[in-house]
Amino acid sequence: MKLIGIVDTTFARYDMASSAIDELYKTGTGFDIKRYTVPGIKDTPVAALKLFSEYNCDLVMAFGMPGPMPVDKMSAQIASTGLMEVQLKTMKHILEVFVHEDEAIDDRELAWLCDNRSREHAVNAYYLLFDPEKLTENAGNGLRQGFEDRGPVNSGSAGHKH
Ligand SMILES: Cc1nc2c(=O)[nH]c(=O)nc-2n(C[C@H](O)[C@H](O)[C@H](O)CO)c1C
Numbered sequence: 127m128k129l130i131g132i133v134d135t136t137f138a139r140y141d142m143a144s145s146a147i148d149e150l151y152k153t154g155t156g157f158d159i160k161r162y163t164v165p166g167i168k169d170t171p172v173a174a175l176k177l178f179s180e181y182n183c184d185l186v187m188a189f190g191m192p193g194p195m196p197v198d199k200m201s202a203q204i205a206s207t208g209l210m211e212v213q214l215k216t217m218k219h220i221l222e223v224f225v226h227e228d229e230a231i232d233d234r235e236l237a238w239l240c241d242n243r244s245r246e247h248a249v250n251a252y253y254l255l256f257d258p259e260k261l262t263e264n265a266g267n268g269l270r271q272g273f274e275d276r277g278p279v280n281s282g283s284a285g286h287k288h
Pocket residue numbers: 135137138165166167168169190191192193194197198199201202
């Protein structure tokens with residue numbers, strides 16, 4: 127039995143973790159979930175580290191919502207760097223599922239984006255743990271979590287002739 131850690135925040139304006147947990151249980155079995163909620167994104171790296179070191183999680187998903195102000199963007203960068211450090215220190219994956227509040231044009235789209243990105247990354251988390259070949263099958267396919275996939279390019283795509 128694997129253990130998937132879920133870190134989320136009270137700062138976020140959508141309960142992304144619940145979307146992801148719902149999608150994880152729809153995707154497969156063989157795991158339990160340990161959820162750890164913190165105030166904001168800058169608190170997520172230590173929460174993730176604790177989920178690895180104290181609870182022995184195999185993978186962590188970190189959900190957060192950077193606000194639209196420059197100070198929020200800086201907070202996102204700091205949080206992201208912290209999450210990267212935890213991954214390198216523990217040699218375990220953290221899927222950073224951040225939805226910037228200004229990615230969406232209104233609250234309705236923001237809610238949709240949060241739900242969709244969380245669900246698509248939940249499937250990625252499941253594959254990383256249980257079926258990594260599924261990710262390899264999609265390598266280079268321009269997949270995006272949340273908004274529409276970009277799709278692949280190939281050598282026949284338009285461009286300069288040399
Ligand atoms: C400026 C700021 N912006 C955000 C943000 O955009 N998103 C978020 O989740 N949290 C933010 N916070 C809160 C910090 O991440 C953190 O929770 C506090 O500094 C307490 O450690 C802060 C302080």
